[in-house]
Amino acid sequence: xxxxxFPSVPAFSPLALPPLLATSAEAVNASLxxxxxxxxxxxxYLASKVGGELCARIxxxxxxxxxxxxxxxxxxxxHLLVFPDGVGGAADSLIMTLLNATSTANADSLTTIFDAAxxxxxxxxxxxxxxxxxxxxxxxxxxxxLKVGPQATIVAIVGVVTPFSLGTVGLVTLFGxxxxxxxxxxxxxxxxxxGITAKVLxxxxxxxxxxxxxxxxxxxxxxxxxxxxxxxxxxxAREGTVEISNVIYLIVSATVFLIGSIWLxxxxxxxxxxxxxxxxxxxxxxxxxxIFAFTLSYIADxxxxxxxxxxxxxxxxxxxxxxRRELEEQVIPIADMLVPVFFICVGAxxxxxxLNPFVPENREGLITAAFLILxxxxxxxxxxxxxxGQPGINRLAIGVGMIPxxxxxxVFAAVGSASGVLPKSLNAAIxxxxxxxxxLAPPLLRVVFNRxxxxxxxxxxxxxxxxxx
Amino acid sequence: xxxxxFPSVPAFSPLALPPLLATSAEAVNASLxxxxxxxxxxxxYLASKVGGELCARIxxxxxxxxxxxxxxxxxxxxHLLVFPDGVGGAADSLIMTLLNATSTANADSLTTIFDAAxxxxxxxxxxxxxxxxxxxxxxxxxxxxLKVGPQATIVAIVGVVTPFSLGTVGLVTLFGxxxxxxxxxxxxxxxxxxGITAKVLxxxxxxxxxxxxxxxxxxxxxxxxxxxxxxxxxxxAREGTVEISNVIYLIVSATVFLIGSIWLxxxxxxxxxxxxxxxxxxxxxxxxxxIFAFTLSYIADxxxxxxxxxxxxxxxxxxxxxxRRELEEQVIPIADMLVPVFFICVGAxxxxxxLNPFVPENREGLITAAFLILxxxxxxxxxxxxxxGQPGINRLAIGVGMIPxxxxxxVFAAVGSASGVLPKSLNAAIxxxxxxxxxLAPPLLRVVFNRxxxxxxxxxxxxxxxxxx
Numbered sequence: 001x002x003x004x005x006f007p008s009v010p011a012f013s014p015l016a017l018p019p020l021l022a023t024s025a026e027a028v029n030a031s032l033x034x035x036x037x038x039x040x041x042x043x044x045y046l047a048s049k050v051g052g053e054l055c056a057r058i059x060x061x062x063x064x065x066x067x068x069x070x071x072x073x074x075x076x077x078x079h080l081l082v083f084p085d086g087v088g089g090a091a092d093s094l095i096m097t098l099l100n101a102t103s104t105a106n107a108d109s110l111t112t113i114f115d116a117a118x119x120x121x122x123x124x125x126x127x128x129x130x131x132x133x134x135x136x137x138x139x140x141x142x143x144x145x146l147k148v149g150p151q152a153t154i155v156a157i158v159g160v161v162t163p164f165s166l167g168t169v170g171l172v173t174l175f176g177x178x179x180x181x182x183x184x185x186x187x188x189x190x191x192x193x194x195g196i197t198a199k200v201l202x203x204x205x206x207x208x209x210x211x212x213x214x215x216x217x218x219x220x221x222x223x224x225x226x227x228x229x230x231x232x233x234x235x236x237a238r239e240g241t242v243e244i245s246n247v248i249y250l251i252v253s254a255t256v257f258l259i260g261s262i263w264l265x266x267x268x269x270x271x272x273x274x275x276x277x278x279x280x281x282x283x284x285x286x287x288x289x290x291i292f293a294f295t296l297s298y299i300a301d302x303x304x305x306x307x308x309x310x311x312x313x314x315x316x317x318x319x320x321x322x323x324r325r326e327l328e329e330q331v332i333p334i335a336d337m338l339v340p341v342f343f344i345c346v347g348a349x350x351x352x353x354x355l356n357p358f359v360p361e362n363r364e365g366l367i368t369a370a371f372l373i374l375x376x377x378x379x380x381x382x383x384x385x386x387x388x389g390q391p392g393i394n395r396l397a398i399g400v401g402m403i404p405x406x407x408x409x410x411v412f413a414a415v416g417s418a419s420g421v422l423p424k425s426l427n428a429a430i431x432x433x434x435x436x437x438x439x440l441a442p443p444l445l446r447v448v449f450n451r452x453x454x455x456x457x458x459x460x461x462x463x464x465x466x467x468x469x
Numbered sequence: 470x471x472x473x474x475f476p477s478v479p480a481f482s483p484l485a486l487p488p489l490l491a492t493s494a495e496a497v498n499a500s501l502x503x504x505x506x507x508x509x510x511x512x513x514y515l516a517s518k519v520g521g522e523l524c525a526r527i528x529x530x531x532x533x534x535x536x537x538x539x540x541x542x543x544x545x546x547x548h549l550l551v552f553p554d555g556v557g558g559a560a561d562s563l564i565m566t567l568l569n570a571t572s573t574a575n576a577d578s579l580t581t582i583f584d585a586a587x588x589x590x591x592x593x594x595x596x597x598x599x600x601x602x603x604x605x606x607x608x609x610x611x612x613x614x615l616k617v618g619p620q621a622t623i624v625a626i627v628g629v630v631t632p633f634s635l636g637t638v639g640l641v642t643l644f645g646x647x648x649x650x651x652x653x654x655x656x657x658x659x660x661x662x663x664g665i666t667a668k669v670l671x672x673x674x675x676x677x678x679x680x681x682x683x684x685x686x687x688x689x690x691x692x693x694x695x696x697x698x699x700x701x702x703x704x705x706a707r708e709g710t711v712e713i714s715n716v717i718y719l720i721v722s723a724t725v726f727l728i729g730s731i732w733l734x735x736x737x738x739x740x741x742x743x744x745x746x747x748x749x750x751x752x753x754x755x756x757x758x759x760i761f762a763f764t765l766s767y768i769a770d771x772x773x774x775x776x777x778x779x780x781x782x783x784x785x786x787x788x789x790x791x792x793r794r795e796l797e798e799q800v801i802p803i804a805d806m807l808v809p810v811f812f813i814c815v816g817a818x819x820x821x822x823x824l825n826p827f828v829p830e831n832r833e834g835l836i837t838a839a840f841l842i843l844x845x846x847x848x849x850x851x852x853x854x855x856x857x858g859q860p861g862i863n864r865l866a867i868g869v870g871m872i873p874x875x876x877x878x879x880v881f882a883a884v885g886s887a888s889g890v891l892p893k894s895l896n897a898a899i900x901x902x903x904x905x906x907x908x909l910a911p912p913l914l915r916v917v918f919n920r921x922x923x924x925x926x927x928x929x930x931x932x933x934x935x936x937x938x
């Protein structure tokens with residue numbers, strides 16, 4: 001059997017076949033899928049730069065600009081970047097319309113091209129967060145992180161328990177929501193979006209501050225807790241009971257993975273450096289590091305944790321080698337290329353029409369949403385108060401850093417919606433809560449860090465216990 | 470309408486949902502697609518480093534090692550990296566078997582995951598060549614390229630006409646092949662694989678030599694000529710006549726695109742630099758450059774040229790700005806990440822079983838292949854003799870640089886096979902020709918450049934007309 005027997009062999013070929021070759025439709029599609037991906041990337045990059053630069057100029061975090069720009073090009077407004085899960089499909093996508101107008105694609109193949117190109121952009125977005133967390137890991141200090149470990153653990157636990165119980169109790173008592181949907185909505189209030197927080201922290205150069213490290217540590221633990229809460233709540237919603245075995249599995253695997261990978265990684269670090277030093281071909285450091293990061297991401301992904309936990313752990317481990325600086329420099333361009341895809345996609349998928357108060361059916365959701373937002377913010381801000389043994393620390397900044405719920409909250413909403421547990425208005429309320437916490441956190445975070453500047457300055461040299469004149 | 474109505478909303482979410490959430494099958498798939506892509510990339514990178522390093526140690530070009538490593542992990546041997554166009558589908562892929570064993574994917578969804586992950590890897594491979602040609606463009610010197618333009622043009626034309634006529638006439642007279650399939654096979658002998666040649670030239674630091682620039686210039690023109698030849702031959706095969714209008718369209722659009730984009734690009738270069746200097750957010754240079762490169766690639770792709778022509782033109786244009794050095798440094802890690810995907814995939818898709826002489830049905834093809842290989846090598850090597858007005862140039866190196874046919878030849882074979890014009894043995898012969906020219910060229914190129922070292926040394930300072938002692 002040779003490849004020739006399959007007309008789709010040249011699927012990887014960059015050669016665009018002329019339209020007169022009706023026989024090789026798949027080759028034509030391959031070329032048009034590439035065209036659609038290229039056009040999508042141009043839209044992503046244009047949006048990310050326009051949004052980011054505008055925000056930088058009015059002194060807001062660039063990542064907020066990227067999110068808003070994503071909303072503008074996405075399903076809420078321009079319909080340039082939409083995804084197959086939307087209503088209109090390929091016909092709804094302006095990029096596909098443009099491709100249709102400028103190329104020889106026929107209407108039949110547009111859906112195939114649209115689905116394939118969307119899949120590629122989605123995975124590129126996911127690789128974007130994987131690389132982002134790898135970079136965050138590289139820039140973090142494992143020793144510092146372990147030092148603030150107890151504080152981060154308490155922040156994470158309080159930050160899960162508080163909004164969950166406040167939200168559930170409030171919905172039941174104040175809004176008369178039945179218990180199961182109330183628990184679901186409460187659970188959606190728990191998990192912090194580490195991506196957005198980490199990006200803002202990096203932008204305002206607070207990633208390596210004590211506050212930044214506590215936030216990152218707590219957000220990572222939050223992710224793990226969120227996965228466990230989701231497992232519990234979903235089984236509760238589906239069967240009315242909790243599958244204890246699964247919960248135990250998740251707790252054990254998360255613990256073993258995080259501790260095991262970091263312990264083993266530190267052990268094997270000298271081996272890694274020795275290997276890289278013996279390699280002669282281009283990209284020896286970067287590719288070796290990516291092999292390591294992607295392997296850990298894969299393991300984290302298949303044991304039902306998140307891929308980003310793996311790349312974060314890999315970054316943390318490699319940050320302890322003397323290759324750290326060199327590796328960071330090489331990861332930055334890759335992050336610059338892939339990370340915007342993630343943030344623009346988050347924005348593009350956000351349908352802000354649920355925020356419109358002039359649509360009567362939105363109103364009930366908006367009122368519930370106002371309550372959820374209050375709980376979402378309060379429930380995380382109080383976590384700052386739990387930090388002990390860290391004099392002069394900016395407690396407010398830690399609390400605010402945990403506010404954005406981002407994509408994680410949406411998973412809860414999607415699961416709840418799919419299982420039929422959540423009524424429509426509560427659904428909408430969760431989305432509004434996610435949108436507002438995500439979009440509010442970046443500017444808030446910047447404000448509280450600026451306000452706490454004295455505290456920051458006090459950290460710089462060593463511990464400043466008293467500010468005697 | 471909110472996103473919540475669609476269970477696939479979290480398709481972009483990095484959160485792996487636990488298996489008990491049977492309701493969100495698509496979310497589970499999204500997480501497993503990411504897992505499959507991560508595992509494929511780990512395989513690609515491991516193969517590329519093992520192959521590249523082994524070749525570097527026995528003084529062969531690393532890219533040859535990548536191609537061979539690709540064959541080893543691909544459809545010919547280990548079946549780690551296979552594509553949906555193969556016989557076995559998902560069940561044939563060792564990566565999918567591994568994913569199946571390590572995760573909770575069920576057999577039904579494996580095909581979906583396999584198809585999606587393969588699509589992502591294929592597009593990443595294509596983005597790899599796009600970035601490779603962008604980098605080659607950046608490292609090229611437009612003025613130097615224009616200076617050797619006449620020579621490159623003649624090399625390209627002779628390199629298309631010679632193997633085409635020799636191949637066609639030889640097949641008809643020596644092998645008694647009917648005219649139309651003979652013309653098809655002759656046409657498959659024409660187009661040079663610019664990717665492989667450029668990579669080898671870069672590896673042996675000959676990209677900016679006069680020989681290197683003539684080869685690159687000729688290979689780019691070759692690509693354009695190849696597209697035109699394919700259009701002619703395919704319409705001939707299908708209808709017995711040639712659609713003149715389409716041929717004229719291709720010639721005009723290629724000319725307008727190449728000249729127009731470079732002329733306009735040079736005009737707008739100062740604007741680009743001024744814009745980049747005013748941007749404040751991270752990745753300002755890289756992202757602006759990618760917007761430019763991907764836009765040109767998109768245009769080249771949809772006007773039925775190749776996407777790589779667009780990125781090459783973009784690289785050439787940006788190489789003329791004073792951002793060149795900085796941009797090159799940032800593109801290198803991206804190329805290191807994406808280019809191996811291309812070469813490993815080329816190898817992985819190559820079914821070397823057609824080379825086995827112990828299989829009786831391979832023999833006829835192998836004899837024809839021997840003839841085609843001879844013509845393929847001779848037909849390109851003679852092009853070196855046509856270079857005029859360049860004393861002391863390494864003519865053999867130029868000819869050898871044009872030898873690899875790579876993926877372009879396979880497109881011809883696939884089109885011929887799909888349209889039923891090519892008999893099976895001729896089909897196999899073309900594949901063997903492509904495999905051998907692709908795998909032979911890298912070591913040959915290194916040898917001829919080493920042998921002609923005196924000539925190289927003579928170029929370095931300025932033009933050396935006579936070597937008087």
